[in-house]
Amino acid sequence: MFNKRGIPVICLAVSLAMFAGGCKKKVPPPPPPPPPVVEKPAPPPPPSAPVIAQFTAEPSSIQAGQSSTLRWQVSGEVTNVGISPAVGAVQTTGSRQVSPQASTTYTLTAAGPGGNTTASATVSVSSPPPPPPPPPPPAPAATLEQRLGSDLQDAFFDYDKSDIRSDARDALTRDASGLKSILTDFPSATIVIEGHCDERGSAEYNTGLGDRRATAAKEFLVQLGVPAERLSVISYGKERPQCTESNESCWQKNRRAHFASGQ
Amino acid sequence: MSRHIWMAAAAAGAFWLLAAQDKFDLGTITKEGERPRLAIPDFRGSGQAQSFMAPFNQTLWNDVDSGGVLRMVPKTMYPTTVPQQPTDFRQAPPPAAQAQRGRRGEMVQAPTGGGLWMSDWSGPPAQANYLAIGYTAVQNNLFVLRGWLLDLGRGTQVIAKTYIESLDEAGARKAAHEFAAEILAQFGGKSLFGTHIYFVRQQGRTGPKEVWVMDPDGKNQRPLTHFNSISNWPAVSPDGTKIAFTSWAHIYPGIFVFSVDPVRDLRFYNQRGVSTNSTPSFTPDGKQIVFSSSAGGCCRIFLANLDGSNLRPISSSSSIDVEPKVNPKTGAEIVFVSGRSGPQQIYKMNMDGADVERLSDGTGEASNPSWHPDGQILAFAWTRGYATGAFNIFVMDVASRQYTQLSHEGRNENPSWAPDGRHLAFMSTRAGGHQIWTMLANGTQLQQLTTQGNNDSPAWGR
Numbered sequence: 185m186f187n188k189r190g191i192p193v194i195c196l197a198v199s200l201a202m203f204a205g206g207c208k209k210k211v212p213p214p215p216p217p218p219p220p221v222v223e224k225p226a227p228p229p230p231p232s233a234p235v236i237a238q239f240t241a242e243p244s245s246i247q248a249g250q251s252s253t254l255r256w257q258v259s260g261e262v263t264n265v266g267i268s269p270a271v272g273a274v275q276t277t278g279s280r281q282v283s284p285q286a287s288t289t290y291t292l293t294a295a296g297p298g299g300n301t302t303a304s305a306t307v308s309v310s311s312p313p314p315p316p317p318p319p320p321p322p323a324p325a326a327t328l329e330q331r332l333g334s335d336l337q338d339a340f341f342d343y344d345k346s347d348i349r350s351d352a353r354d355a356l357t358r359d360a361s362g363l364k365s366i367l368t369d370f371p372s373a374t375i376v377i378e379g380h381c382d383e384r385g386s387a388e389y390n391t392g393l394g395d396r397r398a399t400a401a402k403e404f405l406v407q408l409g410v411p412a413e414r415l416s417v418i419s420y421g422k423e424r425p426q427c428t429e430s431n432e433s434c435w436q437k438n439r440r441a442h443f444a445s446g447q
Numbered sequence: 448m449s450r451h452i453w454m455a456a457a458a459a460g461a462f463w464l465l466a467a468q469d470k471f472d473l474g475t476i477t478k479e480g481e482r483p484r485l486a487i488p489d490f491r492g493s494g495q496a497q498s499f500m501a502p503f504n505q506t507l508w509n510d511v512d513s514g515g516v517l518r519m520v521p522k523t524m525y526p527t528t529v530p531q532q533p534t535d536f537r538q539a540p541p542p543a544a545q546a547q548r549g550r551r552g553e554m555v556q557a558p559t560g561g562g563l564w565m566s567d568w569s570g571p572p573a574q575a576n577y578l579a580i581g582y583t584a585v586q587n588n589l590f591v592l593r594g595w596l597l598d599l600g601r602g603t604q605v606i607a608k609t610y611i612e613s614l615d616e617a618g619a620r621k622a623a624h625e626f627a628a629e630i631l632a633q634f635g636g637k638s639l640f641g642t643h644i645y646f647v648r649q650q651g652r653t654g655p656k657e658v659w660v661m662d663p664d665g666k667n668q669r670p671l672t673h674f675n676s677i678s679n680w681p682a683v684s685p686d687g688t689k690i691a692f693t694s695w696a697h698i699y700p701g702i703f704v705f706s707v708d709p710v711r712d713l714r715f716y717n718q719r720g721v722s723t724n725s726t727p728s729f730t731p732d733g734k735q736i737v738f739s740s741s742a743g744g745c746c747r748i749f750l751a752n753l754d755g756s757n758l759r760p761i762s763s764s765s766s767i768d769v770e771p772k773v774n775p776k777t778g779a780e781i782v783f784v785s786g787r788s789g790p791q792q793i794y795k796m797n798m799d800g801a802d803v804e805r806l807s808d809g810t811g812e813a814s815n816p817s818w819h820p821d822g823q824i825l826a827f828a829w830t831r832g833y834a835t836g837a838f839n840i841f842v843m844d845v846a847s848r849q850y851t852q853l854s855h856e857g858r859n860e861n862p863s864w865a866p867d868g869r870h871l872a873f874m875s876t877r878a879g880g881h882q883i884w885t886m887l888a889n890g891t892q893l894q895q896l897t898t899q900g901n902n903d904s905p906a907w908g909r
Contacts, residue, residue, distance in 0.1 A: 343835070344786065344790060344791075383836065384836030385791060385812060385814075385836070386770075386784070386812070386814030386815060386828065386838070387679065387680075387904075388680060388725065388726045388739075388769045388770050388784065388814060388815070389767060389769050389784055389791045389812075389814055391693070391700055391723060391726075391769065392723065392725070392746040392767035392768075393767055394723075395722055395723040395745040396745045396746075396767065399722070399745060416722070417722045418698065418699055418700075418722060419700060419741075420677075420695075423656075423677050423679075423695070428652065
């Protein structure tokens, strides 16, 4: 603004004004007109470095896997704008989504003839909290076999007998309501009552005895209202023992009526 | 008295003698010394035939021995030189030429022919009454046996025969079976060669049970069913061409009738809707099946044609009736097992279900009746005198109800008479596991026939 050539002109004007006031009586010759003002173009100002008007990361805190948006605006004389790491060359104005896995400071470098300008923005990344467990599955409908195993009890018998003992009466009474519920839930199912025996009698006779045990259990259940047409009877005699030791505890386990799903 | 003659008739000789007229004793048997003594030295084979002589000699000896009509002279008592044909014998010098006998009580070396004199075999120590000799050879790529049976007392040839079979171990065994059969026939015995024992094999303790068949010496074991289920309790038709058994192959225990050769399911119908059909056996004419059925309530004895048609109940019990067996001689009565009076016992009734009688005395539990071919004797399993479940083999004269116990070791069940009426097959646990054994009907001559898996329910048929 204040260049050296302007200073003598001002001094001359000031001194002329002072002199005129002090020497009113003598009229000095008029001063030469001032030189015409010559409009000379101002020399170009030296180039300035680019200006970074904006460089932000929003949000600045994310969880791993989320993304943050970098926004930037660069003005001034710019030849080159780049963001590191990972982003690379960009336009002077723009935005970019980044998903760093760890906290990262992004550096925006704007290069121009007037120099380089940098700005930085940090995206801090935190580990996510453990994911929540999946919602509890809808309670799976138990299979027929599972229901037979969990809802029904075997009925046990005395040696060489197919009479329903008192403990078998209790078991079968509970089984009757369990069976009704099962047969309602599985409207096409049929239930097989298996008759089993211990190892002592002859195998041939036990095939008959197993039939009588299963039949006795079936008749008891039918009396309690279990539909007969959905119950069948099969004897395994002593062919399918669930216990193979030769003692009374094991024999008792094998003298039973047992429930299985039909065909 | 006449009812006591059954055994003698069955043995076609004086083999089964009753000790006293009024006391029936099935266990009585003639003394060992009363059976003719037979020597059978090992036969030799020429050329390739020699490689089959071990099974040949074993089969010949085993067959004749188990026939039960001859007393086998132990091989250790034989002379060192074995004649291979009658012409090998040398005439013993006349008695005058023999060394002078010492005084009574003195040991004097008796002259011998080293085996080439008949007296070497008939005299001590062998003291044989009969001698079987022979040899084998290969001729036209066939196995040829030349066999002789010599009556040492008379110096005569009882048998002189040639047998020609295939040149392999099976052929060698077959020649031995045939020669043995001919020897036994000379003494009223019957060879079991050619008969079959059906049985049930279970691999492991929980595996499926299949019906198998084998020769009476335990050879040629092979399965007949492949149901991968429970198949049990075979019975053989009188002509040996069919078997009937119980199987869970179609879910519910039911009756199956199979032809044996070729193996084919002949189909037994009329079983639908019945929870249990079991324990079938054939009538003596082979045209009908008796079995136990839960039709109308478990379980009555039913009769039906071989295909299940013409089905009708015989017994009218409110108890468990199983294991019906029609008298093979008369066809007029059925023995069966029933729980009608409590623990299972053996009963008898007519073919129309009338005249029911209990045969076992009500003690213990009785099961598995098997008719002797003569229709007068039963073999069965009984726990009499033992703990519940501890069965042993008994035989009973049906008319007199006299019985005797044949087995005493382990659990023994499912006796089945051989077609010869002299042998029984049965299941025994005496050697561990369930295995099939055979014995003479006096409890001797025990042989274990199976070793693989668990084996039950032998049925001995043609």
